[in-house]
Amino acid sequence: MGAFLAILAALSILSVPSACAQPAGGIEQNFAASLTALPVENLAVSGAFYVPVYSSVSMSQGKLRADFSVTLSVHNASETRPLVLKRIAYFDTSGNMVESYLKSPVALKPFATIEVFIAANDVRGGTGANFVVDWAATGEIAEPTVEALMFGGVGAGHYAFISQGRSIRIIKN
Numbered sequence: 001m002g003a004f005l006a007i008l009a010a011l012s013i014l015s016v017p018s019a020c021a022q023p024a025g026g027i028e029q030n031f032a033a034s035l036t037a038l039p040v041e042n043l044a045v046s047g048a049f050y051v052p053v054y055s056s057v058s059m060s061q062g063k064l065r066a067d068f069s070v071t072l073s074v075h076n077a078s079e080t081r082p083l084v085l086k087r088i089a090y091f092d093t094s095g096n097m098v099e100s101y102l103k104s105p106v107a108l109k110p111f112a113t114i115e116v117f118i119a120a121n122d123v124r125g126g127t128g129a130n131f132v133v134d135w136a137a138t139g140e141i142a143e144p145t146v147e148a149l150m151f152g153g154v155g156a157g158h159y160a161f162i163s164q165g166r167s168i169r170i171i172k173n
Helices: 002-014 026-030
Strands: 045-052 056-059 064-075 083-091 097-100 106-108 113-118 130-137 145-154 157-164 166-172
Touching (some): 026 113, 045 145, 045 157, 064 083, 064 130, 083 113, 130 145
Antiparallel strands (some): 045 130, 045 166, 056 064, 064 145, 083 097, 083 106, 083 130
């Protein structure tokens, strides 16, 4: 009976589909419940976040590479105003854009969140990958929270860590 359960467990692991990077434009479909209509008023405040992420990390004096999945989360910290996301762009170690995740601006409901997922087997970003998130609002707003969670393993060891976004631009018109 124990051998049967072990085989069944192994087969269930084999049938799990592998994770892939979220396709560009997937935010609009995957997070429709978090989105609202774009505001008709002028966008009086805008800013940008830089988020360092690590799709790969060198280990053992550069002799071993650990690959990590990356989940970028953008949280609207405002209780009352929508947050307009104008750009979510993924860059590699050399500063080249790998992917853009928005076809056009979207508005995030108050206290809502969207995510971008990059699978561990997508190593296009490399050891110095990063995201830039451009945002705007119709008036003063609580600054969004932008973070990335990296998760991966080497051998029997598993690692998870968070990288917080850094505000690189705020403009009040």
